[in-house]
Amino acid sequence: MSDSNASSGTQRFRFGAVAPITSDLPAWRDRVRRIADSGFSTLLMPDVPRWQPAPGPTLAAAAGLADLRVGTWVYASPLRPPWHTAWEAHSLSVLTEGRFELGIGTGRPGIEDEVRELGLPTPGLTGRLAQVRETIATLRDLDGPDAHTPVVMAVRGPKAQALAAEVADTVTFALMPGDDRAETTRLVRGFHPEREIELSQHVAVIGDRVAPFMAPPGTDPAALRAVDSLAILPDDPAAAAEEIQRRREEIGFTYFVFGADFAETLAPVVAELAGK
Template identity: 75%
Template sequence: MTDSTASGGTRPFRFGVVAPLRTDLPTWRDQVRRIADNGYSTLLMPDVPQWQPAPAPTLAIAATLTDLRVGSWVYASPLRQPWSTAWEAHSLSVLTEGRFELGIGTGRPGIEDELRDLGLPVVPPGERLAQVRETVTALRGLDGAALRTPVVMAVRGPKAQALAADLADTVAFALMPGDDRVESTRVVRDFRTLATRDIELAQHVAVIGDTVAPFMASPDTDPAALRAMDSLAVLPDDPAAAAEEIQRRREELGISYFVFGAGSADALAPVVAELAGQ
Protein backbone atom coordinates (compact mmCIF):
# COMPACT_ATOMS: atom_id res chain seq x y z
CA MET A 1 0.00 0.00 0.00
CA THR A 2 1.27 3.46 -0.83
CA ASP A 3 1.55 6.12 1.83
CA SER A 4 -0.58 9.14 0.85
CA THR A 5 -0.86 11.19 4.00
CA ALA A 6 1.62 12.87 6.28
CA SER A 7 1.25 10.15 8.88
CA GLY A 8 0.48 6.99 6.93
CA GLY A 9 -2.39 5.45 4.93
CA THR A 10 -3.63 5.96 1.39
CA ARG A 11 -5.95 8.81 0.44
CA PRO A 12 -8.02 8.75 -2.74
CA PHE A 13 -7.22 11.30 -5.40
CA ARG A 14 -9.18 14.50 -5.67
CA PHE A 15 -8.78 17.45 -8.00
CA GLY A 16 -9.47 21.18 -7.73
CA VAL A 17 -9.63 24.02 -10.24
CA VAL A 18 -8.66 27.67 -9.73
CA ALA A 19 -11.40 29.41 -11.73
CA PRO A 20 -11.58 33.17 -11.14
CA LEU A 21 -14.31 35.15 -12.85
CA ARG A 22 -12.44 36.63 -15.83
CA THR A 23 -15.20 36.55 -18.46
CA ASP A 24 -18.86 37.54 -18.53
CA LEU A 25 -20.94 35.95 -15.79
CA PRO A 26 -22.93 33.47 -17.98
CA THR A 27 -19.70 32.09 -19.50
CA TRP A 28 -18.16 31.66 -16.06
CA ARG A 29 -21.30 29.92 -14.77
CA ASP A 30 -21.10 27.47 -17.67
CA GLN A 31 -17.42 26.88 -16.87
CA VAL A 32 -18.24 26.11 -13.22
CA ARG A 33 -20.93 23.63 -14.24
CA ARG A 34 -18.56 21.95 -16.71
CA ILE A 35 -15.88 21.63 -14.02
CA ALA A 36 -18.41 19.88 -11.80
CA ASP A 37 -19.62 17.61 -14.62
CA ASN A 38 -16.01 16.58 -15.30
CA GLY A 39 -15.62 15.18 -11.79
CA TYR A 40 -13.50 17.82 -10.09
CA SER A 41 -14.05 18.10 -6.35
CA THR A 42 -13.32 21.74 -5.62
CA LEU A 43 -13.82 25.16 -7.23
CA LEU A 44 -11.19 27.60 -5.96
CA MET A 45 -10.66 31.37 -6.02
CA PRO A 46 -7.35 33.27 -5.78
CA ASP A 47 -6.91 36.20 -3.42
CA VAL A 48 -5.67 38.94 -5.74
CA PRO A 49 -7.29 42.29 -4.93
CA GLN A 50 -8.61 44.36 -7.85
CA TRP A 51 -7.86 41.67 -10.47
CA GLN A 52 -11.14 39.77 -10.14
CA PRO A 53 -14.24 39.86 -7.92
CA ALA A 54 -13.58 39.19 -4.23
CA PRO A 55 -13.33 35.48 -3.38
CA ALA A 56 -16.09 35.19 -0.79
CA PRO A 57 -19.12 36.41 -2.80
CA THR A 58 -17.84 34.65 -5.93
CA LEU A 59 -17.52 31.35 -4.05
CA ALA A 60 -20.96 31.80 -2.53
CA ILE A 61 -22.42 32.12 -6.03
CA ALA A 62 -20.42 29.13 -7.30
CA ALA A 63 -21.77 26.99 -4.48
CA THR A 64 -25.35 27.64 -5.66
CA LEU A 65 -24.57 26.38 -9.18
CA THR A 66 -23.32 22.86 -8.39
CA ASP A 67 -22.54 20.51 -5.51
CA LEU A 68 -18.81 21.27 -5.79
CA ARG A 69 -16.83 22.10 -2.70
CA VAL A 70 -15.49 25.66 -2.85
CA GLY A 71 -12.43 27.26 -1.34
CA SER A 72 -9.91 30.08 -1.25
CA TRP A 73 -6.58 29.34 -2.95
CA VAL A 74 -5.30 30.99 -0.89
CA TYR A 75 -6.12 33.93 1.36
CA ALA A 76 -3.00 36.00 2.07
CA SER A 77 -2.97 36.58 5.83
CA PRO A 78 -1.60 40.19 5.77
CA LEU A 79 -4.39 41.44 3.50
CA ARG A 80 -7.11 41.39 6.19
CA GLN A 81 -7.62 41.14 9.93
CA PRO A 82 -7.58 37.58 11.31
CA TRP A 83 -11.01 37.79 12.96
CA SER A 84 -12.53 39.16 9.75
CA THR A 85 -11.08 36.28 7.72
CA ALA A 86 -12.31 33.77 10.28
CA TRP A 87 -15.82 35.25 10.25
CA GLU A 88 -15.87 35.18 6.45
CA ALA A 89 -14.71 31.55 6.37
CA HIS A 90 -17.21 30.45 8.99
CA SER A 91 -20.00 32.27 7.14
CA LEU A 92 -19.10 30.52 3.89
CA SER A 93 -19.13 27.17 5.67
CA VAL A 94 -22.61 27.89 6.98
CA LEU A 95 -23.96 29.21 3.67
CA THR A 96 -22.54 26.28 1.67
CA GLU A 97 -23.68 23.72 4.27
CA GLY A 98 -20.14 22.62 5.02
CA ARG A 99 -18.70 22.73 1.49
CA PHE A 100 -16.16 25.53 2.06
CA GLU A 101 -12.42 25.00 2.61
CA LEU A 102 -10.29 27.83 3.97
CA GLY A 103 -7.02 28.05 2.06
CA ILE A 104 -4.61 30.42 3.80
CA GLY A 105 -0.93 31.35 3.70
CA THR A 106 1.43 34.24 4.33
CA GLY A 107 1.27 35.65 0.78
CA ARG A 108 2.82 35.01 -2.59
CA PRO A 109 6.22 36.44 -3.65
CA GLY A 110 5.95 40.20 -4.05
CA ILE A 111 3.21 40.58 -1.43
CA GLU A 112 5.20 43.41 0.19
CA ASP A 113 4.77 45.65 -2.88
CA GLU A 114 1.08 44.80 -3.02
CA LEU A 115 0.63 45.74 0.63
CA ARG A 116 2.34 49.08 0.05
CA ASP A 117 0.13 49.79 -2.97
CA LEU A 118 -2.95 49.08 -0.84
CA GLY A 119 -1.73 51.26 2.02
CA LEU A 120 -1.48 48.28 4.37
CA PRO A 121 1.39 47.62 6.81
CA VAL A 122 4.23 45.44 5.57
CA VAL A 123 4.61 42.89 8.33
CA PRO A 124 7.51 40.42 8.62
CA PRO A 125 7.01 36.71 7.80
CA GLY A 126 6.87 35.68 11.46
CA GLU A 127 4.01 38.07 12.11
CA ARG A 128 2.18 36.79 9.04
CA LEU A 129 2.42 33.26 10.42
CA ALA A 130 1.04 34.53 13.73
CA GLN A 131 -1.88 36.00 11.76
CA VAL A 132 -2.54 32.60 10.21
CA ARG A 133 -2.63 30.96 13.65
CA GLU A 134 -4.90 33.70 14.99
CA THR A 135 -7.26 33.28 12.03
CA VAL A 136 -7.55 29.52 12.42
CA THR A 137 -7.98 29.79 16.19
CA ALA A 138 -10.81 32.31 15.73
CA LEU A 139 -12.39 30.12 13.04
CA ARG A 140 -12.43 27.10 15.35
CA GLY A 141 -14.15 29.21 17.99
CA LEU A 142 -16.80 30.42 15.54
CA ASP A 143 -17.39 26.93 14.16
CA GLY A 144 -17.96 25.48 17.62
CA ALA A 145 -18.75 21.81 18.08
CA ALA A 146 -21.28 21.54 15.25
CA LEU A 147 -19.04 22.54 12.33
CA ARG A 148 -15.42 22.17 11.31
CA THR A 149 -14.21 24.22 8.36
CA PRO A 150 -11.30 22.39 6.71
CA VAL A 151 -8.10 24.45 6.66
CA VAL A 152 -5.65 24.24 3.77
CA MET A 153 -2.27 25.84 4.46
CA ALA A 154 0.27 26.83 1.81
CA VAL A 155 3.74 26.25 3.29
CA ARG A 156 7.40 26.37 2.44
CA GLY A 157 9.86 26.98 5.27
CA PRO A 158 10.26 25.06 8.55
CA LYS A 159 8.24 27.53 10.67
CA ALA A 160 5.29 27.40 8.28
CA GLN A 161 5.56 23.61 8.15
CA ALA A 162 5.52 23.40 11.95
CA LEU A 163 2.41 25.57 12.14
CA ALA A 164 0.67 23.52 9.45
CA ALA A 165 1.54 20.30 11.24
CA ASP A 166 -0.30 21.72 14.24
CA LEU A 167 -3.31 23.34 12.54
CA ALA A 168 -3.98 22.25 8.96
CA ASP A 169 -6.21 19.56 7.49
CA THR A 170 -4.48 19.85 4.11
CA VAL A 171 -1.01 21.15 3.26
CA ALA A 172 -0.01 22.54 -0.15
CA PHE A 173 3.70 22.96 -0.78
CA ALA A 174 4.84 26.24 -2.32
CA LEU A 175 7.38 25.61 -5.09
CA MET A 176 10.06 28.16 -5.96
CA PRO A 177 11.10 28.78 -9.59
CA GLY A 178 14.41 26.96 -9.18
CA ASP A 179 13.07 23.88 -7.38
CA ASP A 180 13.74 20.62 -9.18
CA ARG A 181 12.20 17.26 -8.25
CA VAL A 182 14.97 16.54 -5.75
CA GLU A 183 14.44 19.78 -3.82
CA SER A 184 10.65 19.48 -3.88
CA THR A 185 10.90 15.91 -2.65
CA ARG A 186 13.07 17.08 0.24
CA VAL A 187 10.50 19.73 1.25
CA VAL A 188 7.62 17.25 1.21
CA ARG A 189 9.50 14.55 3.06
CA ASP A 190 10.67 17.01 5.70
CA PHE A 191 7.04 17.81 6.40
CA ARG A 192 6.00 14.16 6.49
CA THR A 193 8.71 13.52 9.06
CA LEU A 194 7.45 16.45 11.13
CA ALA A 195 3.71 15.71 11.07
CA THR A 196 2.16 13.27 13.49
CA ARG A 197 -1.47 13.64 12.36
CA ASP A 198 -3.36 12.43 9.29
CA ILE A 199 -2.93 15.43 6.95
CA GLU A 200 -3.86 15.50 3.29
CA LEU A 201 -0.99 16.54 1.00
CA ALA A 202 -1.76 18.80 -1.95
CA GLN A 203 0.04 20.28 -4.92
CA HIS A 204 -0.59 23.46 -6.88
CA VAL A 205 0.31 22.61 -10.50
CA ALA A 206 0.54 25.89 -12.38
CA VAL A 207 1.77 24.65 -15.76
CA ILE A 208 0.14 21.99 -17.96
CA GLY A 209 2.16 21.35 -21.11
CA ASP A 210 2.97 24.87 -22.33
CA THR A 211 -0.05 26.50 -20.65
CA VAL A 212 0.71 28.70 -17.63
CA ALA A 213 -2.36 29.25 -15.45
CA PRO A 214 -3.17 32.90 -14.64
CA PHE A 215 -3.10 33.66 -10.90
CA MET A 216 -1.11 30.46 -10.26
CA ALA A 217 2.33 31.41 -11.62
CA SER A 218 4.23 34.43 -12.85
CA PRO A 219 3.41 35.38 -16.48
CA ASP A 220 7.11 35.02 -17.37
CA THR A 221 7.18 31.36 -16.27
CA ASP A 222 9.07 29.24 -18.82
CA PRO A 223 7.46 25.79 -19.21
CA ALA A 224 10.45 24.42 -21.14
CA ALA A 225 12.82 25.44 -18.34
CA LEU A 226 10.58 23.77 -15.76
CA ARG A 227 10.52 20.54 -17.76
CA ALA A 228 14.31 20.67 -18.18
CA MET A 229 14.82 20.80 -14.41
CA ASP A 230 12.16 18.11 -13.79
CA SER A 231 10.04 20.53 -11.75
CA LEU A 232 6.89 19.35 -10.01
CA ALA A 233 5.24 22.65 -11.01
CA VAL A 234 4.51 21.20 -14.47
CA LEU A 235 2.53 18.23 -15.78
CA PRO A 236 2.27 16.88 -19.34
CA ASP A 237 -0.78 17.93 -21.32
CA ASP A 238 -1.19 14.38 -22.62
CA PRO A 239 -3.81 12.81 -20.30
CA ALA A 240 -2.17 9.38 -20.17
CA ALA A 241 1.23 10.83 -19.32
CA ALA A 242 -0.30 13.22 -16.76
CA ALA A 243 -2.17 10.38 -15.06
CA GLU A 244 1.01 8.33 -14.85
CA GLU A 245 2.95 11.22 -13.32
CA ILE A 246 0.18 12.02 -10.81
CA GLN A 247 0.16 8.40 -9.65
CA ARG A 248 3.95 8.52 -9.32
CA ARG A 249 3.70 11.60 -7.09
CA ARG A 250 1.25 9.90 -4.78
CA GLU A 251 3.36 6.77 -4.59
CA GLU A 252 6.66 8.59 -3.99
CA LEU A 253 5.52 11.67 -2.05
CA GLY A 254 2.04 10.95 -0.72
CA ILE A 255 0.38 13.81 -2.63
CA SER A 256 -3.26 13.01 -3.41
CA TYR A 257 -4.92 16.40 -4.02
CA PHE A 258 -3.96 18.23 -7.22
CA VAL A 259 -5.04 21.76 -8.19
CA PHE A 260 -4.98 23.02 -11.79
CA GLY A 261 -5.87 26.23 -13.60
CA ALA A 262 -9.25 26.55 -15.30
CA GLY A 263 -7.63 26.81 -18.74
CA SER A 264 -6.44 23.19 -18.46
CA ALA A 265 -9.50 21.72 -16.75
CA ASP A 266 -11.08 20.39 -19.94
CA ALA A 267 -7.81 18.91 -21.22
CA LEU A 268 -7.26 17.05 -17.95
CA ALA A 269 -10.87 15.86 -17.61
CA PRO A 270 -9.88 12.32 -18.75
CA VAL A 271 -7.31 12.19 -15.94
CA VAL A 272 -9.95 13.19 -13.40
CA ALA A 273 -12.40 10.63 -14.82
CA GLU A 274 -9.77 7.92 -14.42
CA LEU A 275 -8.30 8.80 -11.03
CA ALA A 276 -10.79 10.79 -8.91
CA GLY A 277 -11.78 8.77 -5.87
CA GLN A 278 -9.25 6.01 -6.62
Protein backbone atom coordinates in the same frame (compact mmCIF):
# COMPACT_ATOMS: atom_id res chain seq x y z
CA MET B 1 5.05 5.75 -0.58
CA SER B 2 6.69 8.72 1.05
CA ASP B 3 8.11 8.20 4.53
CA SER B 4 6.29 11.35 5.68
CA ASN B 5 3.68 10.76 8.35
CA ALA B 6 1.37 13.12 6.49
CA SER B 7 -0.16 10.38 4.36
CA SER B 8 -0.06 7.35 6.57
CA GLY B 9 -2.35 5.05 4.66
CA THR B 10 -2.88 6.06 1.05
CA GLN B 11 -5.48 8.81 0.73
CA ARG B 12 -7.81 8.96 -2.24
CA PHE B 13 -7.19 11.34 -5.10
CA ARG B 14 -9.17 14.52 -5.45
CA PHE B 15 -8.82 17.46 -7.83
CA GLY B 16 -9.43 21.20 -7.62
CA ALA B 17 -9.67 23.90 -10.28
CA VAL B 18 -8.68 27.55 -9.80
CA ALA B 19 -11.41 29.42 -11.73
CA PRO B 20 -11.05 33.21 -11.60
CA ILE B 21 -13.54 35.26 -13.57
CA THR B 22 -11.62 36.03 -16.76
CA SER B 23 -14.64 36.24 -19.07
CA ASP B 24 -18.24 37.45 -18.93
CA LEU B 25 -20.37 36.06 -16.12
CA PRO B 26 -22.51 33.67 -18.23
CA ALA B 27 -19.35 32.04 -19.61
CA TRP B 28 -17.89 31.72 -16.11
CA ARG B 29 -21.10 30.16 -14.79
CA ASP B 30 -21.01 27.61 -17.62
CA ARG B 31 -17.37 26.85 -16.77
CA VAL B 32 -18.23 26.22 -13.11
CA ARG B 33 -20.92 23.73 -14.12
CA ARG B 34 -18.57 21.95 -16.56
CA ILE B 35 -15.88 21.66 -13.88
CA ALA B 36 -18.39 20.05 -11.53
CA ASP B 37 -19.64 17.71 -14.25
CA SER B 38 -16.03 16.65 -14.98
CA GLY B 39 -15.60 15.23 -11.47
CA PHE B 40 -13.47 17.94 -9.86
CA SER B 41 -14.12 18.05 -6.13
CA THR B 42 -13.40 21.72 -5.53
CA LEU B 43 -13.66 25.07 -7.28
CA LEU B 44 -11.07 27.54 -6.01
CA MET B 45 -10.63 31.31 -6.15
CA PRO B 46 -7.36 33.29 -5.93
CA ASP B 47 -6.95 36.27 -3.60
CA VAL B 48 -5.83 39.03 -5.97
CA PRO B 49 -7.37 42.42 -5.10
CA ARG B 50 -8.71 44.64 -7.92
CA TRP B 51 -8.22 42.06 -10.67
CA GLN B 52 -11.57 40.33 -10.13
CA PRO B 53 -14.47 40.16 -7.66
CA ALA B 54 -13.57 39.28 -4.06
CA PRO B 55 -13.21 35.53 -3.34
CA GLY B 56 -15.97 35.25 -0.72
CA PRO B 57 -18.94 36.48 -2.77
CA THR B 58 -17.63 34.74 -5.88
CA LEU B 59 -17.39 31.39 -4.10
CA ALA B 60 -20.85 31.79 -2.61
CA ALA B 61 -22.16 32.32 -6.15
CA ALA B 62 -20.24 29.29 -7.45
CA ALA B 63 -21.59 27.04 -4.67
CA GLY B 64 -25.11 27.90 -5.79
CA LEU B 65 -24.38 26.83 -9.37
CA ALA B 66 -23.19 23.27 -8.82
CA ASP B 67 -22.84 20.60 -6.17
CA LEU B 68 -19.12 20.87 -5.47
CA ARG B 69 -16.85 22.16 -2.77
CA VAL B 70 -15.45 25.70 -2.95
CA GLY B 71 -12.38 27.27 -1.42
CA THR B 72 -9.82 30.05 -1.42
CA TRP B 73 -6.48 29.34 -3.09
CA VAL B 74 -5.27 31.04 -1.03
CA TYR B 75 -6.13 33.99 1.21
CA ALA B 76 -3.05 36.14 1.86
CA SER B 77 -3.00 36.73 5.62
CA PRO B 78 -1.78 40.39 5.49
CA LEU B 79 -4.67 41.59 3.30
CA ARG B 80 -7.37 41.56 5.99
CA PRO B 81 -7.64 41.34 9.79
CA PRO B 82 -7.67 37.76 11.12
CA TRP B 83 -11.10 38.11 12.69
CA HIS B 84 -12.58 39.30 9.39
CA THR B 85 -11.07 36.37 7.48
CA ALA B 86 -12.32 33.89 10.06
CA TRP B 87 -15.82 35.38 10.06
CA GLU B 88 -15.97 35.25 6.27
CA ALA B 89 -14.73 31.65 6.24
CA HIS B 90 -17.24 30.52 8.85
CA SER B 91 -20.02 32.36 7.00
CA LEU B 92 -19.10 30.58 3.76
CA SER B 93 -19.19 27.24 5.58
CA VAL B 94 -22.68 28.02 6.80
CA LEU B 95 -23.96 29.32 3.46
CA THR B 96 -22.54 26.35 1.52
CA GLU B 97 -23.72 23.82 4.13
CA GLY B 98 -20.19 22.67 4.91
CA ARG B 99 -18.75 22.77 1.39
CA PHE B 100 -16.19 25.54 1.98
CA GLU B 101 -12.44 25.08 2.55
CA LEU B 102 -10.29 27.91 3.86
CA GLY B 103 -7.01 28.11 1.98
CA ILE B 104 -4.60 30.52 3.66
CA GLY B 105 -0.93 31.46 3.60
CA THR B 106 1.44 34.32 4.34
CA GLY B 107 1.20 35.74 0.81
CA ARG B 108 2.89 35.32 -2.55
CA PRO B 109 6.31 36.88 -3.33
CA GLY B 110 6.00 40.67 -3.44
CA ILE B 111 3.00 40.77 -1.11
CA GLU B 112 4.72 43.46 0.97
CA ASP B 113 4.53 45.97 -1.88
CA GLU B 114 0.87 45.18 -2.46
CA VAL B 115 0.10 45.60 1.24
CA ARG B 116 1.84 48.99 1.32
CA GLU B 117 -0.15 50.18 -1.71
CA LEU B 118 -3.33 49.33 0.17
CA GLY B 119 -2.18 51.30 3.21
CA LEU B 120 -2.10 48.22 5.45
CA PRO B 121 0.51 47.20 8.04
CA THR B 122 3.45 45.23 6.65
CA PRO B 123 4.36 42.54 9.18
CA GLY B 124 7.36 40.31 8.63
CA LEU B 125 7.09 36.56 8.18
CA THR B 126 6.71 35.93 11.91
CA GLY B 127 3.88 38.46 12.07
CA ARG B 128 2.16 37.01 9.01
CA LEU B 129 2.32 33.51 10.50
CA ALA B 130 0.84 34.89 13.71
CA GLN B 131 -2.03 36.27 11.60
CA VAL B 132 -2.60 32.82 10.11
CA ARG B 133 -2.62 31.22 13.55
CA GLU B 134 -5.05 33.81 14.91
CA THR B 135 -7.34 33.41 11.89
CA ILE B 136 -7.58 29.65 12.31
CA ALA B 137 -8.06 29.87 16.09
CA THR B 138 -10.89 32.37 15.61
CA LEU B 139 -12.44 30.18 12.90
CA ARG B 140 -12.46 27.22 15.27
CA ASP B 141 -14.22 29.35 17.90
CA LEU B 142 -16.83 30.50 15.37
CA ASP B 143 -17.38 26.96 14.07
CA GLY B 144 -18.00 25.71 17.59
CA PRO B 145 -17.97 22.06 18.66
CA ASP B 146 -20.34 20.80 15.97
CA ALA B 147 -18.64 22.12 12.81
CA HIS B 148 -15.18 22.05 11.28
CA THR B 149 -14.20 24.22 8.33
CA PRO B 150 -11.27 22.45 6.60
CA VAL B 151 -8.08 24.52 6.45
CA VAL B 152 -5.55 24.31 3.63
CA MET B 153 -2.21 25.97 4.41
CA ALA B 154 0.36 27.03 1.81
CA VAL B 155 3.83 26.53 3.30
CA ARG B 156 7.52 26.60 2.45
CA GLY B 157 9.89 27.16 5.37
CA PRO B 158 10.16 25.32 8.68
CA LYS B 159 8.11 27.85 10.70
CA ALA B 160 5.15 27.63 8.31
CA GLN B 161 5.45 23.84 8.21
CA ALA B 162 5.42 23.65 12.00
CA LEU B 163 2.25 25.73 12.19
CA ALA B 164 0.60 23.67 9.46
CA ALA B 165 1.46 20.45 11.27
CA GLU B 166 -0.42 21.83 14.24
CA VAL B 167 -3.53 23.41 12.67
CA ALA B 168 -4.04 22.46 9.00
CA ASP B 169 -6.11 19.69 7.40
CA THR B 170 -4.32 19.96 4.04
CA VAL B 171 -0.88 21.32 3.17
CA THR B 172 0.36 22.60 -0.18
CA PHE B 173 4.04 23.36 -0.66
CA ALA B 174 5.07 26.56 -2.42
CA LEU B 175 7.52 25.59 -5.17
CA MET B 176 10.23 27.87 -6.53
CA PRO B 177 10.95 28.00 -10.30
CA GLY B 178 14.27 26.20 -9.88
CA ASP B 179 12.99 23.38 -7.65
CA ASP B 180 13.55 20.01 -9.27
CA ARG B 181 11.88 16.72 -8.39
CA ALA B 182 14.57 15.84 -5.86
CA GLU B 183 14.30 19.19 -4.05
CA THR B 184 10.50 19.00 -3.87
CA THR B 185 10.68 15.42 -2.62
CA ARG B 186 13.19 16.46 0.04
CA LEU B 187 10.96 19.37 1.09
CA VAL B 188 7.85 17.23 1.46
CA ARG B 189 9.59 14.31 3.15
CA GLY B 190 10.95 16.74 5.72
CA PHE B 191 7.40 17.46 6.83
CA HIS B 192 6.61 15.24 9.83
CA PRO B 193 3.22 15.96 11.41
CA GLU B 194 2.03 13.72 14.20
CA ARG B 195 -1.37 13.22 12.58
CA GLU B 196 -2.66 12.50 9.09
CA ILE B 197 -2.67 15.56 6.82
CA GLU B 198 -3.63 15.62 3.16
CA LEU B 199 -0.78 16.69 0.84
CA SER B 200 -1.69 18.90 -2.09
CA GLN B 201 0.16 19.95 -5.21
CA HIS B 202 -0.35 23.24 -7.08
CA VAL B 203 0.28 22.53 -10.78
CA ALA B 204 0.47 25.80 -12.71
CA VAL B 205 1.60 24.52 -16.14
CA ILE B 206 0.14 21.86 -18.39
CA GLY B 207 2.18 21.14 -21.50
CA ASP B 208 3.25 24.55 -22.82
CA ARG B 209 0.43 26.57 -21.23
CA VAL B 210 0.53 28.51 -17.97
CA ALA B 211 -2.64 28.96 -15.91
CA PRO B 212 -3.70 32.56 -15.12
CA PHE B 213 -3.22 33.58 -11.46
CA MET B 214 -1.21 30.42 -10.71
CA ALA B 215 2.39 31.23 -11.67
CA PRO B 216 4.74 34.24 -11.62
CA PRO B 217 4.97 36.40 -14.76
CA GLY B 218 7.50 35.06 -17.21
CA THR B 219 7.11 31.42 -16.19
CA ASP B 220 8.83 29.31 -18.87
CA PRO B 221 7.42 25.80 -19.36
CA ALA B 222 10.60 24.67 -21.14
CA ALA B 223 12.71 25.75 -18.17
CA LEU B 224 10.44 23.83 -15.78
CA ARG B 225 10.74 20.69 -17.90
CA ALA B 226 14.52 21.11 -18.02
CA VAL B 227 14.80 20.90 -14.23
CA ASP B 228 12.12 18.18 -13.90
CA SER B 229 9.90 20.54 -11.91
CA LEU B 230 6.72 19.21 -10.34
CA ALA B 231 4.96 22.49 -11.18
CA ILE B 232 4.29 21.08 -14.67
CA LEU B 233 2.40 18.09 -16.05
CA PRO B 234 2.21 16.76 -19.63
CA ASP B 235 -0.88 17.68 -21.62
CA ASP B 236 -1.40 14.09 -22.74
CA PRO B 237 -4.03 12.69 -20.33
CA ALA B 238 -2.52 9.21 -20.16
CA ALA B 239 0.94 10.57 -19.39
CA ALA B 240 -0.50 13.04 -16.85
CA ALA B 241 -2.41 10.27 -15.05
CA GLU B 242 0.72 8.12 -14.88
CA GLU B 243 2.77 11.00 -13.47
CA ILE B 244 0.11 11.89 -10.88
CA GLN B 245 0.06 8.30 -9.65
CA ARG B 246 3.86 8.35 -9.46
CA ARG B 247 3.74 11.49 -7.29
CA ARG B 248 1.37 9.83 -4.83
CA GLU B 249 3.50 6.69 -4.65
CA GLU B 250 6.86 8.44 -4.33
CA ILE B 251 5.97 11.64 -2.40
CA GLY B 252 2.43 11.33 -1.02
CA PHE B 253 0.52 13.99 -2.98
CA THR B 254 -3.17 13.13 -3.36
CA TYR B 255 -4.93 16.48 -3.94
CA PHE B 256 -3.97 18.15 -7.23
CA VAL B 257 -4.97 21.71 -8.14
CA PHE B 258 -4.97 22.93 -11.76
CA GLY B 259 -6.04 26.04 -13.59
CA ALA B 260 -9.62 25.99 -14.90
CA ASP B 261 -8.30 26.50 -18.45
CA PHE B 262 -7.09 22.89 -18.29
CA ALA B 263 -10.27 21.35 -16.90
CA GLU B 264 -11.38 19.92 -20.23
CA THR B 265 -7.89 18.66 -21.15
CA LEU B 266 -7.55 16.90 -17.81
CA ALA B 267 -11.15 15.69 -17.53
CA PRO B 268 -10.13 12.13 -18.56
CA VAL B 269 -7.48 12.14 -15.81
CA VAL B 270 -10.02 13.25 -13.21
CA ALA B 271 -12.54 10.67 -14.43
CA GLU B 272 -9.93 7.90 -14.14
CA LEU B 273 -8.38 8.82 -10.78
CA ALA B 274 -10.86 10.81 -8.64
CA GLY B 275 -11.75 8.91 -5.50
CA LYS B 276 -9.27 6.07 -6.12
